[in-house]
Amino acid sequence: MHYLFIDTNPKMVEAWEAVFQDETNVKVRQGDLTQVTESAIVSPANSFGFMDGGVDYAISMRLGWDLQTQLQKQIKALPEGELLVGKALVIETGDALIPYLISAPTMRVPMNFNIGTSINAYLAMKAALIVAKTHPQIESMAIPGFCTGVGRMQPIIAAKQMHQAFQEIEKGEKMDFADFGASQRYHFKLNPTGMLYDY
Numbered sequence: 001m002h003y004l005f006i007d008t009n010p011k012m013v014e015a016w017e018a019v020f021q022d023e024t025n026v027k028v029r030q031g032d033l034t035q036v037t038e039s040a041i042v043s044p045a046n047s048f049g050f051m052d053g054g055v056d057y058a059i060s061m062r063l064g065w066d067l068q069t070q071l072q073k074q075i076k077a078l079p080e081g082e083l084l085v086g087k088a089l090v091i092e093t094g095d096a097l098i099p100y101l102i103s104a105p106t107m108r109v110p111m112n113f114n115i116g117t118s119i120n121a122y123l124a125m126k127a128a129l130i131v132a133k134t135h136p137q138i139e140s141m142a143i144p145g146f147c148t149g150v151g152r153m154q155p156i157i158a159a160k161q162m163h164q165a166f167q168e169i170e171k172g173e174k175m176d177f178a179d180f181g182a183s184q185r186y187h188f189k190l191n192p193t194g195m196l197y198d199y
Contacts, residue, residue: 001133001170002140004038005162006031012145015159023166034062036142040090040100040135042128044146047082047108049075054110054149063093063101071103082108085120088127090135100138104128106147115151117194119187121158125165133169154193161190 003026005016016028033041033055043056049072051060060068070091075083083089088104104124107115124146132138146162147153167173177183188196 004036004142006033006142007145009145012148012155015155019159019163033142033144034058037097038140038142039138040102040132040141041098042102042104042141042143044106044144045103046110047084047105055144063095067101086123086127088131090131102128102131107151110150112150112152115147116153117191119161119190121146121153122161122165122190125162126169129169157191
């Protein structure tokens with residue numbers, strides 16, 4: 001699998017270049033996600049499949065608004081009735097240059113409260129990688145910055161979370177915790193700006 005990390009934000013690009021520099025199957029570029037030619041692009045969506053804001057708006061303008069209709073139909077058919085953060089879906093676009101869209105929610109609804117301090121970029125990245133790697137027709141994917149737009153996550157934190165997910169899913173470096181404390185330290189390391197307790 002080949003990966004292109006692409007975003008219009010130069011700070012996001014700089015952060016990716018720092019954390020993904022040793023990954024041979026990864027390219028990083030500043031630019032427009034909707035202008036690539038890859039097997040799939042990733043939509044950093046919301047849980048209810050609305051694609052009328054931010055990156056999703058650009059995707060809808062490029063690939064057609066029927067994608068939103070298709071996505072919402074699949075989401076409504078799920079047992080949960082929503083696509084949870086940490087899950088992803090693949091839909092066909094009907095486009096010759098970008099045949100597939102991966103919807104990987106970075107937030108339940110569009111919001112910025114607590115997103116910047118969350119581990120949602122990590123969860124969304126894991127979900128996107130899992131569905132891409134198990135899909136027989138997806139050989140390459142283009143991925144934008146997660147949680148850094150509306151969610152206001154710091155680009156370097158988003159990049160590190162996305163890289164951790166990459167190590168676990170793409171490279172098979174699964175976590176193995178000796179005790180609860182180790183898992184808690186791991187969680188906090190994913191986003192040091194977050195809180196474990198509020199008292």
